[in-house]
Amino acid sequence: MIAALLKVTDLTVVHDGDGGERTLLDAVSLDLAPGEVLGLVGESGSGKSLLCRSLVRLLPSSRLRISGGSITLSGRELTTAPEAEMLAVRGGEIGMIFQNPSSHLDPVMRIGDQITEGIRFHQRLDAKAARAAAVDILAQVGFPDPARQYDSYPHEFSGGMRQRAMIGAALSSNPKILIADEPTTALDVTIQAQILRLLMDIRARRGLSVILVTHDLGIVAQVCDRIAVMWQGRLVEIGEKRGLLAAPAHAYTRSLIASHPSLPEEDMPAKAEELRAPGAVPVVDIEKLHVRFATGGLFRRGAVDAVNGVTLRVMPGETVGIVGESGSGKSTLARAVLGLTPVSSGTIRFDGTDIASGRAVLGMLRRQTAMVFQDPFNALNPHLTVGKMLAEVLRVQGKIETAQIPARCGELLDLVGLGRAFLDRKPRSMSGGQCQRAGIARALAVDPKLIIADECVAALDVTIQAQIVELFRELVERMSLTLIFIAHDLAIVRNLCQRVVVMHRGVIVEEGRSEEVFSRPKHAYTAALIAAVPHIDPDKPLLAPSKMATPQADGVAN
Amino acid sequence: MSEPLATPALGRKGGFRRRGTLAAGVFLLGAFVVLALGAPLIAPYDPIAQDATARLQGPSWLHPFGTDNFGRDILSRVIWGTRIDLKIAVIGVIFPFLIGTTLGTVAGFFGGIVDAIFMRLVDIILAFPFLVLMLSIIAILGPGLASFYIAMALVGWVSYARLIRAQMLVLKNHDYAVAAVSLGFSRMRIMFRHLLPNAAAGSVVFAMSDAVLVLLNGSAISYLGLGVQPPVAEWGVMVAEGQAFVTTAWWITLFPGLAIVTLAFAFSMIGDGLADLFGVHE
The missing domain is CATH 3.40.50.300 (P-loop containing nucleotide triphosphate hydrolases)
Incomplete structure (x- = not known):
């Protein structure tokens, strides 16, 4: 050496x-x-x-x-x-x-x-x-x-x-x-x-x-010669990357590798089965939606179409992932669905009702939908304890008796795996993952039909990410929730969602069952996105830029 | 690998200096409150009783702070003055604070036309020199402390409104505000229960330094003969009265002046301490 x-x-x-x-x-x-x-x-x-x-x-x-x-x-x-x-x-x-x-x-x-x-x-x-x-x-x-x-x-x-x-x-x-x-x-x-x-x-x-x-093992696997793993201020493991990834010695390294959300390799057979039960009313029915933001100052007025003609239907009980780069309009779409951003044209129906038809409908929307945010610290009021925050939501929503509120708060915390000791904690004394769990508990307090999670794991460590994704999976199964999961991390969406929607510059470029979209992307942009994900296997290199725009440039190309 | 559920609280551990400033300020202010409440018991003499045989006496065991040209005991007058001056500082801050905070919250939260109206009003008030505006309002209402409080409330709120508005503009785009909207909370609840407590820290700190300014203003107004009327003991009035004798009987002006400075010091220490506590500097 x-x-x-x-x-x-x-x-x-x-x-x-x-x-x-x-x-x-x-x-x-x-x-x-x-x-x-x-x-x-x-x-x-x-x-x-x-x-x-x-x-x-x-x-x-x-x-x-x-x-x-x-x-x-x-x-x-x-x-x-x-x-x-x-x-x-x-x-x-x-x-x-x-x-x-x-x-x-x-x-x-x-x-x-x-x-x-x-x-x-x-x-x-x-x-x-x-x-x-x-x-x-x-x-x-x-x-x-x-x-x-x-x-x-x-x-x-x-x-x-x-x-x-x-x-x-x-x-x-x-x-x-x-x-x-x-x-x-x-x-x-x-x-x-x-x-x-x-x-x-x-x-x-x-x-x-x-x-x-x-924090991304995929990157390390792709570009490094050796890997050093740090945990709680100590260097727990260091070694040549192939050896270390193949045979990690320390328990933390093993959990880190296990939490890495890789895209599965197997080429899934395309399923022709129809997702939609005939006759069911979609939870969300978006038709030709445009959301336009004014730009420029007094003299150079312009407008940018954040969402440019999106049509999308989400059925009850479905888990839909929306992926795309920053600026692709995914978050704007989510906010429009929740009635938080004014719509320029097009319609959004929630449970069959047009949400633009008056305040009463908006009120109904507020009682049946909830959102989970990206930055767990920013999403919680720093002045309120978790217990007070949940109690307030329950009180305002008025779905359960006042006397039952304290008990329900405890249940909600159990549900998201925090435990009742957190009732008296303020966000400042909690970790990112804990805050995110509290944020999910708040969303569940509404007892919603639809939850929209906007990049809710992007700010978390991989091990915590895996836990939160697992929590969502459990909740969706247990409570028959409809979930719209927005993320830029394709692997996470692939693992969690049945259906995936790919957005690019305000339009949906591709949509379909997750296995299918990820194994056989039809649109060049989707293929480029997939090819750019650093794989944890060092022998599956990142593709060269010249090939990136072509649909063939999938992970199976080598 | 599970997430540790019992992370130690990341509470702000105040060092001695940080806590010390706040504690010293509160202690000093507490001492003034005790003086004000216990004035009849603590003050050795009647603050307005004149004694022709003891005029313009320097500090002595009988009159520790000396006497003025009417033979009144300065120490007793300073102690009784605490009552008036504390009231000036507190009332002179509370009303501008409440008005400014409310208007600033509403302006910042709603934006648009509401914001434009309130902020132009602020601009108009700021266009006039502060003291000139105060004096004109007091002149219209007639001299006296009540007029002073009203003038303070009418003019002083602008600083609070601007501070809170700026905070609200930032906070209303925070995710927890958006979350509150999506949870169906009313606007009043979002504004005053969720956003205001997070926006108010800076204003509370400012209120402490403002108390100092109000105190000095009150004294200045009284000095000009528009505030507290003689023979009531108020520090500003006392300084004004002693002015004629400043070369021969310095104690008449010095001790009430020191009282003003000390109370101002107490407020500013509390303001500093609170700023550290709330993390306003960070």
């Missing part, structure tokens, strides 16, 4: 709080060879990001400190290096890119200048040479017209292009190591695939070492 470029030995980081020391990183050891890609996985709070920040000694709080261990970069000790030396290391030798490109790029500085800054500081080039170098980097990270785009501002680009710009800024000072902290989590799958490919390209071209932090 080649001598390690970066060597971390027994790195320990503690938090000095009121109640004494708390160990956040517990004797973490790893090394990184030149040109190697190391995947760092683990759930939120496991210390992945903290480890990365410790490497460049940028601890997020003054109460944190490195209490032991060593970090050596090309034989140089970093834990005791003077601050001036660290300035040269940060960016110069270790570059970083982050999850959210919008908040890590300066919004009032031209994209090119943000890259030039690093070049001038670390490589001491003059303004003209630096600009030329920056244009070169922009081209390398995939800007089609770098000389012109040099002068553009971050807001002029999409999320994917911004992430490219951030990678460019990190590369600008020619680092030996690139730390990428969840670089694709905020992006759509197709963009994610492009960014990952770009990272691999750059690695190949520059011989860069990469530490890739992610």
